[in-house]
Amino acid sequence: MDTPRDPFHDGERALQAQAGMQARMAEVGPRAIRDHMPDQHRDFFALLPLLVVGSVDDDGQPWASVLSGPPGFVQSPDPRTLRVAARAHPGSPLAAHLRVGAPLGLLGIQPHTRRRNRMNGTVVLAGEAGFDVEVEQSFGNCPKYIRTREAFYFDEGAPGAPQPLA
Template sequence: MPRDSDRPANFHSGELTAQIRAGQTVEAECLGPVVKPFLAEGGRSLIDSARIAVATTIGPNGAPMLSLLAVDAGAFGALGSSGLTIPRAAVSSEDALFDNLRRDRRIGLVYLDPYTRRRFRVNGEVVDSRTDPLEVSILEAFPNCKKYLVRQQLTSSKQVCPKAATRGRSITRADAALLCQASLVFVGTANPQGQLDAATRSGDPGFIREVARNTFEIPDFAGNAMYQTIGNLLLEPRASIGFVAGDEFVVLTGSSTTHWEDEAERSGGNGRFWRFTPRSWRRVPLPMPVELSGYDRSRHTPVLD
């Protein structure tokens, strides 16, 4: 979200537009109060035990950019109910996160336990990008439904030789194929006048498909009716998609278009999807040797043709 104080439940104009278009203003009003300007106990317990999170920051061209964070259990922390700590070692030395935060202190975070499928999102600002650990002042904190998330195991893997990040403009055919076979991706979006957001999208392998060369379609399954991701995309079409590929985090940054009439009926019945065209890519080594494995689909996941 952020937030204009006179907006219902403090939703911004993009979220309100999406809620009205979807006919879910009542549902959004009911759920809006779960978004708190502080960290409740349930969120603290997940963050304390989490080993991975994904952050959205603003890159040098003004577009959202994703970073994967990984730690040993207990290394993420909370500063009472108003703040969070992130050790600098949670971020790959090849990642752009710290450079981005020097220019723009806003950050969106999603913490994930892949096995229990619990998620928790925090939007806020870094107090000082030079400290270790980073301190994040919380502006919004809220749990996420685990309805469609695939269950996976997060395990330590063998230490690999350090490698440099690589980058390019056009997505490779190999990474296009990996994206279309992913069962879990992360999405970074921004409200130009407010908070950043990091979210997840999950489904059966193939739920993301390439509908034209370098254009990918992502269904927007029915969710919490608050429309943080779609609402941001309506205001700022630039976005970032990330996924784990072996010992690297693949980050695609590009532009999106939002659609409300799914003639192919691949959106799980609600008609919504968005299309994403990558303009640049980065492959960043994971900050520590971990591996996501296994595939236990959610029984709620729509079966797509």
């Protein structure tokens, strides 16, 4: 019989012990944090017009970036892969260190339903058309602090599309 894997690193386990929650988290963690995306998460990411990407630069500085595209710009060809058909803006921190082997944290938020899912993984393919991330951790997040909002994607070249401010 397989032993459930522990999804937490040493620092997380130390904080859990300090809070008296280590036994509880050892029970819940392997069920809530998966090494693959369930179909529900795979379908969810494909609906989104934007994706929040967390990365770390060469100095260890964390950065949050937003990538956008028409719904479907994020796809999951299999439960262990998330494919993003978007590139980071040239000059952005993400563009400088988005390369094969880079660890990323991805957050998908659906503002009108308050639904959100996280995925942590490693870039396994990076090119002109976008990048692929291999899933290491996939889990849902609590929507408690998300306010209901409506998000829209506008192609910059479309007539009537909002234009960026100078």
